[in-house]
Amino acid sequence: MSGDRLSLLIIGGYGTFGGRLARLLGDEPRLRLLIAGRSLEKADDFVADLRAPKDGSEGLGSSNLGASLQAVRFDRDGDLAEQLTRLQPDLVVDASGPFQSFGDDPYKVVRACIGLDIDYADLADSTGFVAAIGGLDAEARARGVFALSGLSSLPALSFAALDVMAPHFARVDRVAAGIAPSSHVKIGLNVVSAIASYAGKPVPRLSDGKVSSGRGLIDAMRVTVAPPGAVPLKSREFLLVDAPDLALLPARFPELQSSFTGVGTEPQPLQRLLGLAAQLVRLKLLPSLTPFSRLIQRASHGFAIGAHRGGMFVRVTGVDAAGKRLTGGWHLIAEGDDGPFIPVTGVAALVRRLLKGIRPEPGARPATGELRLDDFEAEFRRFSITTGIRMENEGACLPLYHRVLGSAFEQLPPAIAAIHSVGPAGGARIASGRARIERGRGFLAGIVARLIGFPPAGEDVPVTVRFTADGEKEIWTRDFGGKTFHSLQLEGKDRDRHLLAEVFGPFRVLVALVPEGNKLRLVVRGWRFLGLPLPLFLAPGGETFEEERDGRFRFHVEIGGRLTGLVVRYTGWLAVA
Structure with a gap:
């Protein structure tokens, strides 16, 4: 590094991963990015595109682009010492490949970097290339530089x-x-x-x-x-x-x-x-x-x-x-x-650490253990x-919803967590409240509602729900003003793993549990009739969630589909007895 600036040469800089690395680091004003490849024309085009406004806004083309960009020609089969001496990078990142086909002298770029006291990192996914780079360790240590291989999803992340x-x-x-x-x-x-x-x-x-x-x-x-x-x-x-x-x-x-x-x-x-x-x-x-x-x-x-x-x-x-x-x-x-930005987040994290004055130990080695998971996740925050x-x-006895949600169960508001805290060892919990019920008017909606046993429409209907643990399953018995219907809930297995399965008569509906603020959303991901999978686009849908509002557990359940229209919608509140 010269002063507080870092000169970074990206081999394959306009390619699939090198280009994304340049975009990810483009907002860093302390960087000089050398976008390198065999085609200077392609490198020039990429740099021009990186500088251009995106979607009618400034994007990376103006205030967000703080790095200095330069398109350069680089041929890994040419005179490496001459090219590296002329370009004078502080760090070389090889984002090209495939590393499996680098020929009889696969480490010539690495050795050239070490010989000129230039740090090196790559995105190699080749087992042989990554595992054997340690053969250059003594030479890299002697020169006081690092050479890290495999700084990608596998194996670094x-x-x-x-x-x-x-x-x-x-x-x-x-x-x-x-x-x-x-x-x-x-x-x-x-x-x-x-x-x-x-x-x-x-x-x-x-x-x-x-x-x-x-x-x-x-x-x-x-x-x-x-x-x-x-x-x-x-x-x-x-x-x-x-x-x-x-x-x-x-x-x-x-x-x-x-x-x-x-x-x-x-x-x-x-x-x-x-x-x-x-x-x-x-x-x-x-x-x-x-x-x-x-x-x-x-x-x-x-x-x-x-x-x-x-x-x-x-x-x-x-x-x-x-x-x-x-x-x-x-x-x-x-x-x-x-997703394709993930393999380059490790290099981005390494570069940001270098800019803070944090350097890896000298030596040549696989990049495992060089970065913490927190380093990667700091880069992930830029993305969805x-x-x-x-x-x-296997010995843990957790409630059904806790098993499906995992650690996300801890995000649930207290009123929702309390409803879903019946343990698998047995026992029951009863909650009572009031509900408003709407029924669909369609012919098919009526047939489905009668088949499952949904209650008739009504305002301010007294409701009681009994949650009974039966091993790893839960039986939900809902009583709406004297009209009772049952469903069975259990954790999905095999293809349905990490989903909640709810069984209504001959139907099985698979839902994802998604905490969102003070709500727990139930998102339909599949359904079956008598065990036969049915098309997802025909699955019973509608906005379904639980929430805590004013310290009370509230529910909003919609069941309907493309063929039936609305079957039933019931909303209301419950309090644990």
Whole structure:
């Protein structure tokens, strides 16, 4: 650094991740950003776009753009010493790739940086590249510079999440991590090429405590990404990918028995087709999927359907200090186009620490443990990103809503928490109050209402609700002025994990519990009739929430659908007897 300014050279600076890093750091006036790549024309175009006003406002094009920007040509196959000496960066960030195909001399950029006393970091996702960078450690230490590899979602962010959960465990047996990109995000060709390079081929991973060969894009596990208090992502299968975590985890957890890193893309049928193609490679009917990388990329771009949301998870399984089974899960959901910024938040956090005078120790090593989870989450606050941790102890006896909400249960106002505090060990709670009931006028609405047993319309109707715990289930018996109907509530399992399931006669409705200020919203995420899944767009909907107002528990329930119209709406208040 010269004075209080930092000169940052981003290799691949106009690419998928390098460009997002430049945008993320563009508001920092103490930075000189060198946007580098083989094409000076593309670098110039990117810088011009970065400076331009966005959406008719000033955006990054005016007052928000504090960094100094310069487009430069940089060829990693050229004279590196000459280029680096001319550009004089304080830090080089390699955001190009794929790192799996860097040839016979993969560390030539790293060695050139070390030789010129320039710090280095990268976004590498190649297991071999990240794990072996320690071979340059002595040289980097001698020059007093750092070279950090893998400062990305896997392994830097995943290990930061592990470091937060690890103190809860006396022993860690299994670790799994996965990334679930939004189907609307345009995945870069380098990323696709990296994955295609090992599809259907052996991927070293731990199984039963021994290193074994997993099968790239074939081995799978099903996960529901669900930060506490957020609407979960749709449950999906994650296919095994070769990530640095697989090589680095045994050193972090010596008793580890199993490891897994995966990717779960939408739409899932397209991912299953990719898995079938990987099987052809495994059976040696195809030599590799690499020649099909561009086709795979186009297919992923062409089938951009489904929710515009992405996510990530890190799951730990083991035992606690009392010897009881314990599972911890860190979950992340990003809305819209914010997900692709996640891999560059680690570098952004590193740069901001450097600007504060906080430097990593000299040496060359994987970037695990260099940043805390708090460092990443400080960057997440710029985006629509929700994170949270779920700790699930098999010996814990928690009320149903507490189990579904996890730590978000603590956000509930006291009146709502009190209603939902019937423990699974048995017992009942009764609450009484008054309600206003409206009924739909449609023919189908009447049939559904009679089938379930909803009460007739009325004003200021006395209401009593009995909550009875039955193991892990709750039976809700509602009495509206003498008209009684029942429902069964339970925690969703398997594909319905982290959702609340409520059973009305032959119907099962799946809802997400979402705390929001003084309210608890119930968001419908699926439904079934006699066990058969039905289209979500036909699911019973309407605004449904519980809230605390004037110190009292209040409810607002709407049940209706596209085919039926309004079936029933009941609002009112309850007080625990």
